[in-house]
Amino acid sequence: xxxxxxxxxxxxxxVRLGQVGRAAKDNFLNSRDLEGVMVMDFDMWFLRxxxxxxxxxxxMSDRAGPQRGRQLDITPGDAAEALGIDPxxxxxxxxxxxHYDHAGRIDEFPAAQVxxxxxxxxxxxxxxxxxxxxNHFFDVDDLKIVLDRIFASSVTAVRGTATVSPxxxxxxxxxxxxxxxxxxxxxxxxxxxxxxxxxxYYANYDRxxxxxxxxxxxxxxxxxxxxxxxxxxxxxxIPGHDPLVMQRYGxxxxxxxxxxxxxxxxxx
Numbered sequence: 001x002x003x004x005x006x007x008x009x010x011x012x013x014x015v016r017l018g019q020v021g022r023a024a025k026d027n028f029l030n031s032r033d034l035e036g037v038m039v040m041d042f043d044m045w046f047l048r049x050x051x052x053x054x055x056x057x058x059x060m061s062d063r064a065g066p067q068r069g070r071q072l073d074i075t076p077g078d079a080a081e082a083l084g085i086d087p088x089x090x091x092x093x094x095x096x097x098x099h100y101d102h103a104g105r106i107d108e109f110p111a112a113q114v115x116x117x118x119x120x121x122x123x124x125x126x127x128x129x130x131x132x133x134x135n136h137f138f139d140v141d142d143l144k145i146v147l148d149r150i151f152a153s154s155v156t157a158v159r160g161t162a163t164v165s166p167x168x169x170x171x172x173x174x175x176x177x178x179x180x181x182x183x184x185x186x187x188x189x190x191x192x193x194x195x196x197x198x199x200x201y202y203a204n205y206d207r208x209x210x211x212x213x214x215x216x217x218x219x220x221x222x223x224x225x226x227x228x229x230x231x232x233x234x235x236x237x238i239p240g241h242d243p244l245v246m247q248r249y250g251x252x253x254x255x256x257x258x259x260x261x262x263x264x265x266x267x268x
Contacts, residue, residue, distance in 0.1 A: 007166040009188045009262065011048045014238065014245055015079040016257040017059040018042045018072040027201060028209045029217075038201070040241045042101055044076055045194050045261075046083055047168060047185055053085050054092045054168060055112065056183055056194060061104035064139035070101070074257070077108040082255050092164055096196035096240075097180040098124040098146065100139040107145055114149050115164060117172050118157040120179025121146070123215075128178075137177075137213065171230060173198045175220025176213060182227060187262035190232035194261075196240040198223045205237065235265055 045056040093112035167186035249259035
């Protein structure tokens with residue numbers, strides 16, 4: 001793995017695109033005795049160093065979200081503009097996995113090279129999607145856009161690990177899907193891991209109790225150990241859907257629903 005001292009740090013921003021309430025017990029595989037409601041945030045991320053901007057994930061479409069009782073408050077393009085970023089200037093788009101709430105608006109970044117794990121492409125475009133209990137998490141029209149981008153030579157298929165730019169690494173984790181990847185990024189406070197759905201909530205990691213949407217449970221649990229080796233500390237691990245991210249990293253100098261992950265978290 002790269003030595004971050006040899007290149008400049010990235011700014012890293014999480015943007016909340018929307019929210020939904022879920023029964024707490026539905027967010028853990030084993031803690032079925034939990035009561036009450038937990039809020040789930042739908043986040044995406046932007047990595048910026050000088051003129052280089054990399055986007056991570058794209059929320060859900062106007063079609064796939066409402067079909068599942070969800071919708072976004074802002075689009076990824078709006079989120080970019082809130083940070084002063086022209087979506088057309090984003091050159092690289094990392095999709096952590098192809099579930100409908102992470103890959104719904106790829107075309108809002110028309111010039112971007114899309115980075116996906118090869119295993120995720122094979123999984124989402126292969127015969128496993130014949131099972132309704134698996135294909136429920138995907139939107140076929142989103143996948144058609146991915147296929148169009150493959151034919152346009154604007155998809156990079158990653159085999160395990162890759163460097164998007166010095167200071168931005170991709171690592172295959174799997175578990176939640178066959179090809180889920182996390183993003184390791186170097187910042188002024190060290191190496192962060194944008195875990196996406198390798199862990200939805202901090203509590204999934206702390207309890208070692210995964211979110212119940214799992215393709216390979218041992219692989220998902222091993223992923224927690226892998227993430228711990230990639231991040232400088234536990235405070236450098238960022239879950240994909242936890243509203244605590246907005247609370248821990250909130251700042252008055254940024255728009256509502258935008259936080260700077262390259263800054264140290266607040267103690268709550």
